[in-house]
Amino acid sequence: MFDDSHISTIYLNSRNILNYIPFKNNSTEELKDIIEKTVKYYNNLTNKNNYTQENAHLILRLPLNQSNSIPEERINLKFRAKLFMYKWDPSIVTEAVNFALKELHVDNLDVLTIAFPEYCRHKTKPEDFKPIWCEAEKLCDSKNPKVISLGVSDLNKSQLETLTSWARVKPSSNQINSILSCIVPEDLTNYADENGVALLTHNDKYKILSDTDFQDCIKPLIKDCSKWKPNFVLRYVVSIKCREVLKEKGYMIKAIRH
Known part of the structure; x- marks a missing residue:
């Protein structure tokens, strides 16, 4: 379990969820699943120095997985994002x-x-x-x-x-x-x-992710989870232009201590 007493912000980047969890029509359940996947990944780390910290920020990222990636130049890709503001x-x-x-x-x-x-x-x-x-x-x-x-x-x-x-x-x-x-x-x-x-x-x-849902998801990792609330959630989708083939999908979250 991570001692969060010295951090003020948590950032989470799920990376490409197509590599990690099954597709779901329910975006809230999908988001909860990928947070839990990220928390489990960090809990299984034997070397806690692998946590990324920048000043008072904790940044959680699932590892890159290029096995399913489709090599494309930026000009051939379309990046769309939806920002959920709290x-x-x-x-x-x-x-x-x-x-x-x-x-x-x-x-x-x-x-x-x-x-x-x-x-x-x-x-x-x-x-x-x-x-x-x-x-x-x-x-x-x-x-x-x-x-x-x-x-x-x-x-x-x-x-x-x-x-x-x-x-x-x-x-x-x-x-x-x-x-x-x-x-x-x-x-x-x-x-x-x-x-x-x-x-x-x-x-x-x-509200794509409630305070309670977020706290429940990070509870196995963050010692004082009840003080953390989402500040924003950004969902991104990367597709190949013309063909509209889905290449990547992911979530990024910022949470702050209250």
Whole structure:
């Protein structure tokens, strides 16, 4: 068991989960499985010096496994990520993207979809979304952008219209939860069609990983697990362009002590 008394942050990179666990339609169960797999891997290490620590950060990574990898140049690959935010803190966007780029060894993401904190669906005022979206827009700026295209998740027509009305970088897509509703509202469909916003579906929970689930997963490894809560979860998918063949899928998590 790891003594976490001297660390303030835990980062976890599952690497390519296609090498480690069976495919699941339930993203929460899939995420819990890969965290437990990572915890088990570290618990089985005979040399505890193999834990990666940077300042007050503990970084947990499953080992690289190239056996199932498909060698491709970056130009032939599409990197898409969905960021699940747990707080209305704009800095999370930049930190999560920078961490993902570093871990994936790439210069940019083709698509970043932002899932605002759980209660966003009850908020429609521009000030609720603007700080986070403006932070995301900065990642699309410059000659060498870190993000090419931005998307959103679970916005209704009013929220999407409000965001689009002032955003410099317009959302290219809006993911709709297929579990909660099988029928997309007509006003949302019409607005998306008129403004070039692709409506996609997903089956993620608003809070993809609860505090309790995370604590239960890390309990065998982290001594004082009850004080740790997720700060963000980023899911990435790498596919081969044109063929849309799935090459990699993984999760990255940041948790902080409370």
